[in-house]
Amino acid sequence: MVHGDQGKMVQEVAAELLNGGLPDRYVLSEEKRPNTTVAQPSCKLAATIPIVDVSRLAESPEEAAKLGSALQSWGPFVATGHGMSKEFMDEILDATREFFHSPLEQKQKCSNFQNEGYGVDRIDSDEQVLDWCDRLWLQLQPEDERRLQFWPQPLSECLICIGKQLLHEHTLESGRVTMEVLKAMAKLVGQKEDFFIEMVGERFKSYTRFTYYPPCPRSDLVNGLKPHTDNSVVLLLLMDKDVTGLQVLKDGSWIDVPVLGHDLLVGGDEGMEIVSNAVFKAPWHRVVTNAEKDRMSLAVFYQPEPERIIGPPGKLVHEERPPFFKRCLVQTLADGYWDAFAVGNRTVDFLNVRINDEAAVAKN
Numbered sequence: 001m002v003h004g005d006q007g008k009m010v011q012e013v014a015a016e017l018l019n020g021g022l023p024d025r026y027v028l029s030e031e032k033r034p035n036t037t038v039a040q041p042s043c044k045l046a047a048t049i050p051i052v053d054v055s056r057l058a059e060s061p062e063e064a065a066k067l068g069s070a071l072q073s074w075g076p077f078v079a080t081g082h083g084m085s086k087e088f089m090d091e092i093l094d095a096t097r098e099f100f101h102s103p104l105e106q107k108q109k110c111s112n113f114q115n116e117g118y119g120v121d122r123i124d125s126d127e128q129v130l131d132w133c134d135r136l137w138l139q140l141q142p143e144d145e146r147r148l149q150f151w152p153q154p155l156s157e158c159l160i161c162i163g164k165q166l167l168h169e170h171t172l173e174s175g176r177v178t179m180e181v182l183k184a185m186a187k188l189v190g191q192k193e194d195f196f197i198e199m200v201g202e203r204f205k206s207y208t209r210f211t212y213y214p215p216c217p218r219s220d221l222v223n224g225l226k227p228h229t230d231n232s233v234v235l236l237l238l239m240d241k242d243v244t245g246l247q248v249l250k251d252g253s254w255i256d257v258p259v260l261g262h263d264l265l266v267g268g269d270e271g272m273e274i275v276s277n278a279v280f281k282a283p284w285h286r287v288v289t290n291a292e293k294d295r296m297s298l299a300v301f302y303q304p305e306p307e308r309i310i311g312p313p314g315k316l317v318h319e320e321r322p323p324f325f326k327r328c329l330v331q332t333l334a335d336g337y338w339d340a341f342a343v344g345n346r347t348v349d350f351l352n353v354r355i356n357d358e359a360a361v362a363k364n
């Protein structure tokens with residue numbers, strides 16, 4: 001059953017705040033509040049996030065080694081040389097802003113208060129503390145499974161909007177970058193370049209999530225997006241060019257990701273952690289809000305074909321490296337994501353897919 005608050009958009013809540021305090025539903029208990037002192041952009045810390053030139057991955061062992069070290073230590077990396085044009089990236093960011101700034105009735109045409117479409121993340125209980133964001137979640141691939149009723153239509157001839165053409169181009173461009181990264185990841189674990197590409201299958205699924213964080217006058221009390229890992233194989237993130245907010249957990253500290261301009265943030269997710277037998281790590285990340293400015297991001301996620309069973313492949317399991325995960329149906333992982341996310345858990349832990357074998361953990 002859909003929870004009564006499911007239709008309450010954060011953007012509307014923020015607009016009504018003028019004189020009032022924050023509704024309790026968004027206020028974190030004291031120990032879970034973001035420490036705003038680490039939420040400021042910090043060039044020194046930001047500089048440490050690894051940078052990988054995707055255009056050099058295929059021919060440069062040094063670049064591939066940088067990718068390997070990023071995925072094993074940090075999880076995400078800043079992707080330069082990805083080949084997406086600046087004009088195209090600006091256009092899609094402008095379109096995203098325009099969509100979220102359009103009237104509520106317009107946006108609600110893309111909603112049925114379920115996972116797909118415009119709305120807020122799933123609310124399961126009265127106790128759940130809600131994130132300070134609205135989002136538009138759409139399946140991009142396979143193309144014949146697109147539910148176009150949730151896709152924004154151009155508002156008018158003269159306004160830029162997330163029209164079908166723009167999103168389709170976004171799908172193709174993101175797919176191209178993802179395949180390059182998957183090939184390099186396969187070679188890093190000593191396999192032929194299409195090892196992971198074959199594992200995801202021809203009818204893999206890709207999704208996009210446009211997230212909008214309205215300004216929040218008490219950013220010290222709320223999560224823009226709660227700490228989480230995502231459950232896909234690869235994640236591509238195009239972030240707001242002006243406003244920071246994303247933080248990645250590294251060695252127990254939340255590190256600010258700076259604005260990246262036209263670079264992307266790319267990483268392996270829980271799906272990659274499973275199929276690489278934990279060689280590559282899914283990063284814990286969260287988003288903090290800004291008191292004055294709104295912020296947007298645009299993520300693309302890739303998941304293997306839903307009827308596949310994935311687990312650590314035989315080639316990556318040996319005496320020295322026992323399996324870190326049980327085998328699991330991709331559809332089960334995909335469904336479990338929403339249950340796990342609502343309670344702030346990782347899908348692999350929520351579904352008990354991780355093997356908590358001390359011997360395995362010690363060797364990792």
Ligand SMILES: O=C(O)CCC(=O)C(=O)O
Nearest residue numbers: 209211230246287297299
């Ligand atoms: O807004 C961001 O920078 C991150 C968004 C995110 O973590 C997600 O879409 O899963």
Ligand SMILES: [Fe+2]
Nearest residue numbers: 228229230285
């Ligand atoms: Fe995420």
